[in-house]
Amino acid sequence: MSLMQGKHNTAYYWAFVLPSVLAVSVIILIPLILGIGTSLTDSDGYTSSFIGLQNYLRLMKDTQFLNSLWFTLRFSFVAVILVNAIGLGLALLVTQKLGKVSTLFRTIFFMPNLIGGIILGFIWQFIFVRAFEGIATATGISFFSAWLSDSSTGFWGMIIVFLWQMSGYIMIIYISFLANIPKELIEAGFMDGASDWKAFWHIKFPMLAPAFTISLFLTLANAFKIYDVNLALTNGAPYGSTEMVAMNIYNTAFYQYEQGYAQSKAIIFLLLIAAISLTQILITRRKEVDL
Amino acid sequence: MEMKLNKSLFSLLSVPLLLAGCGTGGTESGTSDEGAESSVEGGVVKLDFFNQKPEITAQLEELAQMYEEQSDGQTQITITTVGSGEGSAGLQARFSSGDEPAMMMLGGLPEVERYSDSLLDVTDLEVSDTIIDGMLEGGTIDGVPLGVPLNIEGFGWMYNREIFEEAGVDPESIQNYDDFAAAVETLDSQKEALGIDAVFGFSGGENYIANQFSANFTSPEFNDSIIESYEATELNWEYGDQMKKYTDLFNEHNVQPILTVDYSRSVEELFVNDRVAMVHQGIWIVPTLNDIDPEFAQEKLGLLPVYGENDTEGKIIAGAPFYIGVNKNLDEAIVEESKNFLDWMYLSDEGREMIVGDLAFVPAQEGYEPSDISDPVSSELYQALLDGETGAMTHKQYPDGWFQQVLYPEYQKYLTGDQSWEDFENNTAEAFKEMR
Numbered sequence: 001m002s003l004m005q006g007k008h009n010t011a012y013y014w015a016f017v018l019p020s021v022l023a024v025s026v027i028i029l030i031p032l033i034l035g036i037g038t039s040l041t042d043s044d045g046y047t048s049s050f051i052g053l054q055n056y057l058r059l060m061k062d063t064q065f066l067n068s069l070w071f072t073l074r075f076s077f078v079a080v081i082l083v084n085a086i087g088l089g090l091a092l093l094v095t096q097k098l099g100k101v102s103t104l105f106r107t108i109f110f111m112p113n114l115i116g117g118i119i120l121g122f123i124w125q126f127i128f129v130r131a132f133e134g135i136a137t138a139t140g141i142s143f144f145s146a147w148l149s150d151s152s153t154g155f156w157g158m159i160i161v162f163l164w165q166m167s168g169y170i171m172i173i174y175i176s177f178l179a180n181i182p183k184e185l186i187e188a189g190f191m192d193g194a195s196d197w198k199a200f201w202h203i204k205f206p207m208l209a210p211a212f213t214i215s216l217f218l219t220l221a222n223a224f225k226i227y228d229v230n231l232a233l234t235n236g237a238p239y240g241s242t243e244m245v246a247m248n249i250y251n252t253a254f255y256q257y258e259q260g261y262a263q264s265k266a267i268i269f270l271l272l273i274a275a276i277s278l279t280q281i282l283i284t285r286r287k288e289v290d291l
Numbered sequence: 292m293e294m295k296l297n298k299s300l301f302s303l304l305s306v307p308l309l310l311a312g313c314g315t316g317g318t319e320s321g322t323s324d325e326g327a328e329s330s331v332e333g334g335v336v337k338l339d340f341f342n343q344k345p346e347i348t349a350q351l352e353e354l355a356q357m358y359e360e361q362s363d364g365q366t367q368i369t370i371t372t373v374g375s376g377e378g379s380a381g382l383q384a385r386f387s388s389g390d391e392p393a394m395m396m397l398g399g400l401p402e403v404e405r406y407s408d409s410l411l412d413v414t415d416l417e418v419s420d421t422i423i424d425g426m427l428e429g430g431t432i433d434g435v436p437l438g439v440p441l442n443i444e445g446f447g448w449m450y451n452r453e454i455f456e457e458a459g460v461d462p463e464s465i466q467n468y469d470d471f472a473a474a475v476e477t478l479d480s481q482k483e484a485l486g487i488d489a490v491f492g493f494s495g496g497e498n499y500i501a502n503q504f505s506a507n508f509t510s511p512e513f514n515d516s517i518i519e520s521y522e523a524t525e526l527n528w529e530y531g532d533q534m535k536k537y538t539d540l541f542n543e544h545n546v547q548p549i550l551t552v553d554y555s556r557s558v559e560e561l562f563v564n565d566r567v568a569m570v571h572q573g574i575w576i577v578p579t580l581n582d583i584d585p586e587f588a589q590e591k592l593g594l595l596p597v598y599g600e601n602d603t604e605g606k607i608i609a610g611a612p613f614y615i616g617v618n619k620n621l622d623e624a625i626v627e628e629s630k631n632f633l634d635w636m637y638l639s640d641e642g643r644e645m646i647v648g649d650l651a652f653v654p655a656q657e658g659y660e661p662s663d664i665s666d667p668v669s670s671e672l673y674q675a676l677l678d679g680e681t682g683a684m685t686h687k688q689y690p691d692g693w694f695q696q697v698l699y700p701e702y703q704k705y706l707t708g709d710q711s712w713e714d715f716e717n718n719t720a721e722a723f724k725e726m727r
Contacts, residue, residue, distance in 0.1 A: 045383055046405070064696070129551045149548035150707070237496060238550050238707065239700035254380035256692030256726070257405075 032270075039264035044257045055264035064240060065265060068248040069272075075155065075244065076223035079162050083219045084212070086163060087170030092200070094171070095178050106175070110168040117165070121232020124161045128153075128233075151241035154234050158242060161229050166222060170215045177211035178204065209288040216280055224273050245269050329393040329618075329625050336628045338368045341385065341395035343378030343613060344441075346578065350650045357641055358632055366628055376499070382406075393621055393629045396441060396613040399687030400521040403430050403437050403614060410437040411619035416630055418637040421656040423676060429517045429684065430614035438614025439633060442652035445609035445672040445681065446503055446573030448595040454478070454485055454568040455593070462593055468533075468602035471595070472540055478568050479544050485568070491541040492567035494557040495549035495706050498699035502686045504571050505698060506608045507599035508534040510682035517610065520685035526723040528716045533599055535712045541571075542706055549706055563587055569595075574669050575612075578651055588666040599682065609676055610684035611655055690726035697722040 039055055041048035059065050090109050094102045112120070128147035136145035147153045181204055189199045227246040230236070236243035236251075243251070249269065253262035329339045342351055348370060355368035371392065373381030379402055385392055386406065397403045403410065413419050413436050419427065422440060430438030455462050458481050460474045478490045494500045508530040513520035528534070546552055546561060558576050561567040563583045574594070580587045596605030617629045636642040637656060646652045651665040653673050661677075664670040675681050686694065701718050704710040710718075 045387055146548040146551070149550040236700075237703065239703040239709070240696070251692065251696060254377075254383070255695045257383075258692075 035263050036267060038260055039267050041260040042258075043260035043263070045259045048260060051260070055261045056268070058261065059265055059268065064243070065245075065248055067241070068243050068245045071155070071242065072224060072245045075158060075162075075226075076220060079159055079166075079223040080216060080219045082159065082163055083166045083170055083223075084215055086167040087215065088174050088208075090167060090171040091174035091178055095175060106171070109171055112164050113166070113169040115165075117226075117228030118232045120161055120165055121229045124157070124164075125233050128157050148234060149238060151238060154238060154242040157233060158226075158230065161233060162223065162226065165229070166219060170219060173215050173218075174208065174211050177208050181207045206287075209284065213281060213284040213288065216284060217277060220277055220280060221273065224269075224276075329391070329621055331622050331624050334365065336366045336624050338366065338394065338625060338629055338632065339392040340368060340370050341382055341392035342370050342372040343374050343382070343396040343398060345372050345374035346575070347650060348372045350645065353649070354636055354642065354645055357645075358635060366632070368632065391618055391621065393618050393625050394633070395616050395618070397430070397438055397616050398613050399684075400429060400432070400517065401688065401691055403616065404432050406616065407432045407437060409616075409618050409620050411617040411626065411630075413437060413439050413617065416617075417634045418656070421638070421658060423655055423657055424679075426611055426655045429611050429687070430616070431518070438616045439637070440611030440655035441613040441615055442611065442646070442650070443609055443655050443672070443676060444573050444575055444612045444653065445594070445607045445675075446571065447507075447597050447607045448569050449562070449572045449576065449668075450569045450593045450595055451562065451565060451567075452591045452593045454487060454565060457481075457485055458568075462595065465595060466603075467605075468536070468598040471598065475540060475544055486565065487568055488561065488566045489546045490544040490568050491546070492552060492557040492561040492570045493541050493545050493549060494552045494554050494570070495545075495703060496551055496553040498695050500554070500571060501699045501702045502689075502694040503573065503608070505534070505694075505702075506684055506686035507537075507597040507606070507682065509685045510606070510608060511600035513683070513685050515606075515681075515683045517683050517685065517688060520683065521688040523688075524724065524727050526689075526720055528720060530599055531712070531716050533601070537597065538705065541569075550703055559583060574653065574666075574672060577666050577669065581651075588668065592666065592668050594668045594671065606680065606682040607672065607675060608684060608686075609672060609681035610687070612684065612687070690723060693719075693723060693726050697726070 038048070040050060040052060042051050042055075090105075094105045094109070096102070098105075115123075125148065132144040132147045136142065148157050185203055185207070186199055189203050194202070225246050226244060227250065230242070230244050230247050234242040236247055245265070246269075249262050249265045252265060253259050256262075330337045340351065340355070342348060351370045355370055358368060359366055371385075378396070379398065382392075382395055382397075382402075383405075386409075391409065395406070397406065413427075413430075416439060418439055419436065423443075426440050426443070427436040430436055430440065450462065452462065455474070455478070458478050460477055465471050465474055475490050478485065478487070482489070493504075508528070509520065509526060512527065512529045513523060542549060546557075546567060552561075557567075557570050558572060558579060562570045562572075563580055577588045577592070580592065594607060596607050598605045600606070615633060617626060617633070619626055637646070637654075643654075643659075646654055647659065647663050647665060651669070653664060653669045653676070657677070659673065661670040661674045664673050672681075689698070698719055701710070701715050705712060705715045
């Protein structure tokens with residue numbers, strides 16, 4: 001915010017801002033407004049007539065949509081906590097004094113993020129369905145059998161893939177913030193007799209607050225709108241129980257050809273994500289410390 | 292300074308996220324050519340053919356190439372492929388963006404009707420006169436045929452002759468449901484000796500397999516008529532008991548967990564490697580089988596009918612999975628050339644050779660010898676079709692999205708024992724009425 005308060009030359013200011021404003025309008029604002037319009041119609045992609053708020057009333061009673069929403073909320077809650085815990089854990093590990101090995105580990109942990117969601121989904125589908133089954137037959141441990149064939153293994157399957165994909169990325173963010181914590185602070189802490197644990201909890205943790213703001217926002221937004229992994233890994237199976245909201249919206253629009261109804265779901269979804277993300281940013285921002 | 296950096300980092304990171312957050316990203320699979328637009332430029336007519344079957348892209352491209360060569364470069368044909376269940380979404384995207392193809396593959400009457408304002412009456416085409424009786428029906432809206440059937444496909448229980456023989460089961464002797472069930476028991480009792488994992492390799496992990504399977508039991512309810520099933524406002528599962536009987540039978544003798552058996556495992560791994568005796572599949576798997584084991588389709592493959600209506604009358608479901616429509620709203624030269632291409636593809640010697648040769652189609656036209664057709668099962672199907680002994684592809688006429696969103700999940704719930712058959716019938720019937 002402080003960036004904008006200076007009395008800058010307004011012409012320059014607008015010259016720099018204009019491209020973004022244009023891009024945001026064309027790609028976000030205009031489609032959003034059109035979308036709100038579409039959500040008030042019974043559009044099937046070709047013909048449409050105005051039906052007021054009927055779509056919104058209908059989705060309050062749409063059990064499949066509500067189930068998808070509930071699944072997405074549960075998924076995001078678990079995923080956000082675990083991704084950040086694992087990401088931070090990995091970041092702490094690789095910032096230990098390990099020499100060159102640490103770079104190697106950073107690369108390895110980050111690598112899953114370079115693979116596209118569709119490929120990841122298929123690879124993990126193979127692991128869950130085939131490799132796990134192989135382990136189950138070889139060892140007789142029933143934990144490994146029949147993955148992805150019921151709704152709870154479907155849920156945890158999604159979580160595991162998401163963790164595998166995102167943790168490395170989040171780790172990078174935590175590493176950069178950990179590296180920025182002044183050494184003197186930690187040394188001073190040790191001088192005063194702090195243990196490693198205390199140094200982490202009372203010095204590093206509060207200093208990481210801005211990293212939490214970013215990482216939580218990133219993981220939250222990503223977890224909510226996940227589609228590719230969902231499609232490749234479970235495609236909503238078994239019986240639609242792992243269908244997340246993005247997939248539910250897509251299916252409504254392109255399998256049932258109810259674009260108006262799908263659009264109303266998307267609007268509700270947008271409001272929900274916006275509300276949750278903004279609340280999260282407000283809360284975590286407050287915890288940030290200025291040096 | 293530190294905080295400023297963080298804030299700008301934050302906004303940098305969030306912009307692409309916000310951008311991405313507003314779209315519901317669709318995935319197109321298959322190949323597609325950017326900017327493939329039909330046009331006329333300096334006497335060269337450019338045609339765009341929208342293909343929904345990725346497995347025949349190469350052959351279609353070859354046909355296009357052959358046609359281009361004989362037109363002395365006056366015609367250029369681009370094949371755009373979007374398949375694997377995303378075809379209709381892809382086609383709709385083309386239409387709503389104004390980039391309409393000149394020719395397009397349409398799957399079933401709901402799709403034909405959606406574009407009916409843009410589709411040419413195909414009675415103008417020479418090829419239409421050669422189509423087998425009743426096969427234009429699946430592309431006909433209000434009495435006007437709007438599509439040429441691409442080919443004929445059929446499905447039922449595909450079985451492995453060799454395994455049947457080894458178990459001492461003569462497929463020819465299966466004349467009713469009880470024979471079939473007895474054969475399954477016989478196979479099951481010798482599982483180890485035969486070296487099979489299970490008798491059936493039904494893929495409970497593919498929505499379209501459940502959908503195709505259902506046609507065995509909805510076709511009799513709609514009197515084996517595509518038009519009737521398309522116009523139906525309700526589905527009462529009149530033959531639901533037969534479907535339940537079959538479902539219980541194969542579910543008991545299937546590779547488990549049945550919901551994680553997908554197409555590729557079912558066909559490319561279990562069936563072709565003699566590890567299951569039967570899969571519910573159609574003749575479109577023949578090219579795949581040929582790729583893996585050239586002998587399989589010739590020597591081992593057989594097709595058993597399903598006793599859908601009652602225990603004694605078995606039928607193979609057959610019909611045209613896709614209809615080729617011609618866009619009449621484009622430049623006249625484009626429309627004319629599209630018609631010429633289709634007539635050439637189906638009537639010229641080169642075209643006909645390709646149809647039964649590389650494409651390995653069962654043609655939707657009269658005038659082929661059953662023996663011309665590439666493999667024994669396909670030629671059996673062609674014969675059955677000429678004799679009118681097949682059921683109709685009623686599963687292509689269900690309400691939009693019904694099989695993906697309702698039939699398949701509800702059927703899965705029954706397969707895992709999470710709901711009763713009665714609930715399956717009630718839930719799907721109710722949604723059918725609502726979505727129609």
